[in-house]
Amino acid sequence: xxxxxxxxxxxxxxxxxxxxxxxxxxxxxxxxxxxxxxxxxxxxxxxxxxxxxxxxxxxxxxxxxxxxxxxxxxxxxxxxxxxxxxxxxxxxxxxxxxxxxxxxxxxxxxxxxxxxxxxxxxxxxxxxxxxxx
Amino acid sequence: xxxxxxxxxxxxxxxxxxxxxxxxxxxxxxxxxxxxxxxxxxxxxxxxxxxxxxxxxxxxxxxxxxxxxxxxxxxxxxxxxxxxxxxxxxxxxxxxxxxxxxxxxxxxxxxxxxxxxxxxxxxxxxxxxxxxxxxx
Numbered sequence: 538x539x540x541x542x543x544x545x546x547x548x549x550x551x552x553x554x555x556x557x558x559x560x561x562x563x564x565x566x567x568x569x570x571x572x573x574x575x576x577x578x579x580x581x582x583x584x585x586x587x588x589x590x591x592x593x594x595x596x597x598x599x600x601x602x603x604x605x606x607x608x609x610x611x612x613x614x615x616x617x618x619x620x621x622x623x624x625x626x627x628x629x630x631x632x633x634x635x636x637x638x639x640x641x642x643x644x645x646x647x648x649x650x651x652x653x654x655x656x657x658x659x660x661x662x663x664x665x666x667x668x669x670x
Numbered sequence: 671x672x673x674x675x676x677x678x679x680x681x682x683x684x685x686x687x688x689x690x691x692x693x694x695x696x697x698x699x700x701x702x703x704x705x706x707x708x709x710x711x712x713x714x715x716x717x718x719x720x721x722x723x724x725x726x727x728x729x730x731x732x733x734x735x736x737x738x739x740x741x742x743x744x745x746x747x748x749x750x751x752x753x754x755x756x757x758x759x760x761x762x763x764x765x766x767x768x769x770x771x772x773x774x775x776x777x778x779x780x781x782x783x784x785x786x787x788x789x790x791x792x793x794x795x796x797x798x799x800x801x802x803x804x805x806x
Contacts, residue, residue, distance in 0.1 A: 625764050625768065627764060630767040630768055634767050634775075635777075639771075643768070661747075661774075
C-alpha cells in the first residue's frame with residue numbers, strides 16, 4: 538500500500554484553501570492547511586514530512602510567504618516548494634529564485650500545469666536525493 | 671598516452687549564438703581552472719550534454735530562436751539535477767525570473783552586461799555552493 542503524498546497549503550484566503558485543498562485531495566493528496574505564515578511555521582517545526590508546500594506570499598505582511606518557503610526548504614527530506622501569488626514583483630521573484638524555490642505560480646493559477654509541475658518536481662527531488670547520496 | 675581526467679577540474683558548458691561571447695566565457699572560466707565546452711546551436715549542445723557530466727551550464731535564453739534556451743535549461747536540469755545551471759536573459763523582469771524558477775535555473779544574469787563580467791560573477795556565485803572546490 539502506498540501512502541498518499543502530503544501537501545501543506547498556506548493561504549490567508551479561506552476560499553483558496555478550500556478550493557485548492559479539494560482539488561489536490563481529489564488528486565490523491567493528503568492536505569494540511571494553514572491560514573497564516575505563523576500557523577505554517579508551527580506545522581513545519583513539528584518535523585511533519587511534507588512532499589510539497591504551496592504558499593501564498595502576502596498574508597500577515599507583504600512577502601511573508603518567503604519565510605514559509607525558507608523554512609520548508611530547510612526540511613529533510615526537502616519538500617517541493619511552490620509560491621503562488623497574485624502580487625509578483627521584481628523583489629519577491631528575485632528572492633524566490635535566489636532561494637531556489639521550485640515553482641512560482643501567479644494567480645489565477647493554471648491548476649493542471651501546477652499539478653503537473655508538482656508531480657515532475659517530486660520525481661526530481663527523489664532523483665536529486667539519490668544522486669547526492 | 672592519454673591522462674586520466676582530473677576529478678577536481680570542473681566542466682562547464684556555455685551555449686550562446688555569439689562566438690565572441692563564447693570565447694570570453696571560455697577565457698574567464700579557464701582562468702578559474704575550469705574546462706569549458708562551447709555550443710553555438712541546440713544540436714551541438716545536446717550532443718555535448720549526452721557525452722559529458724557538467725558541473726556548470728550557462729545558457730542564453732535565445733540560442734537559435736527567441737526563448738529556446740529556456741527549454742534547453744529545463745532539459746539540462748533534468749539530466750544534471752545537482753549542476754549549477756544559469757540563464758543569460760535579455761532582461762531581469764518578473765516574467766524572465768519566473769521562467770528561470772520554473773525551468774529549474776539556479777540564477778539569471780542580464781546579458782546586457784559584459785560577458786567577462788557575467789562570467790566572473792557566475793564563478794563567484796558557483797564557488798559559494800557546497801562541492802564547488804577547485805574553482806577560484
